[in-house]
Amino acid sequence: MQKQDKEHIEPAMTEAEIERLKRDVYRPDMEKFRLFTDMLRRNAILKKALIRHR
Numbered sequence: 113m114q115k116q117d118k119e120h121i122e123p124a125m126t127e128a129e130i131e132r133l134k135r136d137v138y139r140p141d142m143e144k145f146r147l148f149t150d151m152l153r154r155n156a157i158l159k160k161a162l163i164r165h166r
Contacts, residue, residue, distance in 0.1 A: 125133075136144075 139147075
């Protein structure tokens, strides 16, 4: 007997998400590259950050 997987149902996308995806798809390559490098820099800074809880 085969084990059946439960179906994974994803929620419908909102209008705001659809608009954001459309904006990202039609973004120029240089802007995509700039945003990508900014993300890498921000990630590196966050990894170095020392977070203290009081």
